[in-house]
Amino acid sequence: MSRARTSNEIWWARIVDRVDELLHNYPKLPKKPLPENSLPLKIGSNITTKNYNTFLNNHGSSGYKFQFELNSDNKTGNVYIIVHYNPDGSGVQIAPDVAVYPNITFVPKPALSTVIPPPPSDKAGNPHARIICEVGVGQSVGDLKQKCESWMLEQYVRAVVSIKILKPRSGIREPTTGYFYRTMTAKLYRQGIATQRWDFGNIKKNSTDPTGDPAPFNAPNLAHFQINIPVGEVFWDPRQFPVPPDYAPASPPVVTVPNFTIDLYRIQRAVLKAES
Structure with missing residues (x-):
């Protein structure tokens, strides 16, 4: 059985997460709910596939659906909030x-x-x-x-x-x-x-x-x-x-x-x- 984390451990985990966000180029979720007429909305530019997958693992249940469009370098891309993930065979996680x-x-x-x-x-x-x-x-x-x-x-x-x-x-x-x-x-x-x-x-x-x-x-x-x-x-x-x-x-x-x-x-x- 795993033990519950103390408030101090949770606090430090949040600090680590924040430092990770500052050190990496992750997409940024909007702070307010989005009206339909604002979609698609770009929330990240030149995001690596690895960072996008990390972002998706952390925010896949946020209620938004995301699209990752690869740049010509086939290494980075732009991230949008739309209604779907994009199955393009690039190795990006999809659902x-x-x-x-x-x-x-x-x-x-x-x-x-x-x-x-x-x-x-x-x-x-x-x-x-x-x-x-x-x-x-x-x-x-x-x-x-x-x-x-x-x-x-x-x-x-x-x-x-x-x-x-x-x-x-x-x-x-x-x-x-x-x-x-x-x-x-x-x-x-x-x-x-x-x-x-x-x-x-x-x-x-x-x-x-x-x-x-x-x-x-x-x-x-x-x-x-x-x-x-x-x-x-x-x-x-x-x-x-x-x-x-x-x-x-x-x-x-x-x-x-x-x-x-x-x-x-x-x-x-x-x-x-x-x-x-």
Whole structure:
């Protein structure tokens, strides 16, 4: 059992942390909460990959999401607060907004796998995420697409859900709720299947008349505005390599629900409420 630190030890630890911050070029978090329209916000310049990873380990749970953009020297970069980490293959630590992993009860840790070469893992050595969700607000559609396609290069990532939330339409609001009208787009990437797309905001993408030309996405449980991902994809764990073309993942007998179902109307309402 580890002992509790005394107040003196905590005080000295804070001094050491402060000295470390002064001696190294780390990104600096804002002192006040950020409004959405201020993103992306640069919080560090010419930051080394090592210092960025240290910063991310210390502040990854701060509530912000960060992007690291490498400079031409491939050694340093600029850090921004946006809505995502950036998977660019540079060795920078990354994390998706939401991820679904298989439990090691059903899919063993990669180190124990009989597949040669062994499948990849997360930093803790657990199975790689199978389903990922990325939500974009402050960054461009192109950046979000590149991020999702980068995840799909990993064969153990079976599906990626992309949600792009555009800026609210100023000056026009829903008459009953007072929510701003806002365009939203979702995409589903799956291995071996064409990308699917949904426009699910409370206003049509190019419309300026939400009352006379209302968006069809106006109620929960509409079949055409639900994203369905087979639950079996979470248990994707082929025992041969290369993967046989007829391989199909199977859910354990205790799992009886066929799909993960994402009702986009519920996401729409949550977004609009947060902005009101």
